[in-house]
Amino acid sequence: MKLTFCYKMMASLFVVSAIFTACSKDKPAPIKPVDPPKPTQEQLIADSIYLFSKEIYYWQDIIGTSTYAMFNPRQYVVKDDALKTAENVIGAIRNYNVEDKKHGFSYAEDYQSGEADANASSPKAATYYENDYGISIKAGWKSRVIKPTSSADFAGWFVSFCYPSSGAGQAGVVRGMKLSKIGDLTLGYNEASVNKLNDMFAYQTIKTSPVEFIKANGDTLKTVLSVGKYIPNSFFKYDTIMSAGGRKVGYFMYRFFDDKENSQAPMNTVFNYFKSKNIQDIIIDLRCNNGGFTSAQNMLANYLAPSSVSGQVMYQTHFNSNLQNGNYTVLKTRFPDYRTFALNYNSTYFNTGASLDIPKVYIIVSKRSASASELLINNLKSAGVLGANLITIGDANTYGKPVGFFSISLFKKVTFWTVSMFAKNQNLESVPYDGLVPDYFVYDGVDKDFGDSTEDCVKAALTLIDGGVVSKSVNKGTVIRAASNGLSERIKDAPSRYDNMIFSR
Incomplete structure (x- = not known):
């Protein structure tokens, strides 16, 4: 009996063991958690510009109602292109204000190491370089009126400004000279000339070219101009x-x-x-x-x-109400003292x-x-x-341009300037947008x-x-735009670091 009992018990244990063994074999292996992909630098740049701007944008009452999900900054990411990503996000932010959208006040650029200067705490002077041709061009008119009646009054394309330290300045170019030729193109009041001038001096798609100038005494200056670095003198x-x-x-x-x-x-x-x-x-x-x-x-x-x-009081610098009252979080990583933006701290005397x-x-x-x-x-x-x-x-x-900025740089890749302040004089009058x-x-x-x-x-x-x-009145002749498509109004200048009102004390 004992043997029989033992046998039966052993048999039962075997069956139970087999059942557990079978169950053990059928159980799936545990799933290891998969880490989400790390955000790219461009994604972080897009996030940062939105989050900073949500706090510092002067028209914060509008952008402040948005959420991360609503704005979705990463939709503006361009793979492996930090600047284009930043420009896209800033472009979307400009849409929150009609004047910013119209004039393009807020903008992004390649990283500028001068952020400390813009934030008014730099301990020593910084050396800043421009990297362009160093000259500006403007139409001149024979009748010496602001609004000539006909394009036949055109006197030429003149140098309205030239930095002496630039390549052009070093070649002897000064204000008052007439630019008569770029490469093989003899300049006139026409579409081809305007496009050539902008391609060279504003967009700088032309990096170097032979040019000819006519001096005030009638002599010709022939030289080759190139885009180059120089230190501008204010x-x-x-x-x-x-x-x-x-x-x-x-x-x-x-x-x-x-x-x-x-x-x-x-x-x-x-x-x-x-x-x-x-x-x-x-x-x-x-x-x-x-x-x-x-x-x-x-x-x-x-x-x-x-x-x-x-x-x-000379003027007051007005930031949005949240900044003035210290109601911000992200910006505290850069400006921990909320008094930086308080109105009584931003009155200049x-x-x-x-x-x-x-x-x-x-x-x-x-x-x-x-x-x-x-x-x-x-x-x-x-x-x-x-x-x-x-x-x-x-x-x-x-x-x-009654608005101003302070710069924020990210990852030493881009610097962005979101409109963050509005200046008013002692009578609380501001510069009109017109x-x-x-x-x-x-x-x-x-x-x-x-x-x-x-x-x-x-x-x-x-x-x-x-x-x-x-x-006191402007010349009353027909506006040149009506007479000749306003070609003179389409001449542009190269962008500069100083195209701003940069907040500093």
């Missing part, structure tokens, strides 16, 4: 001019507002020179000045404003201890006068500062050098200084 030209009525006038052609470290010493040099010459009037030429750092604007404004306004105390200031402008240039005019034009004693002269409204209207509309004499007393805008200023009469 303090382009300053001197004294004697008016016909015997007034000693200071003239200052200021090309851009450089950062504080690069501006303080040369600014002092310029105005100490004017003081030593006992000038009675001053002309500030901003017709080629497309902006730059607000810290340099502060310096210039303090020299030009009357000493009586010292201690008054006049400090006019070194003022020239000149009763009237004359400023020459053009449609290229933008951002920090317009900020200067808006601050001085305030009724409590110079008011009507700030006189503007030019051939067009200024650009119309630009500031000149007090006197006067032709830009591009066939003459800066500071030439016979150049149309300088001549107009000198006439006013002597108590003479200058017409």
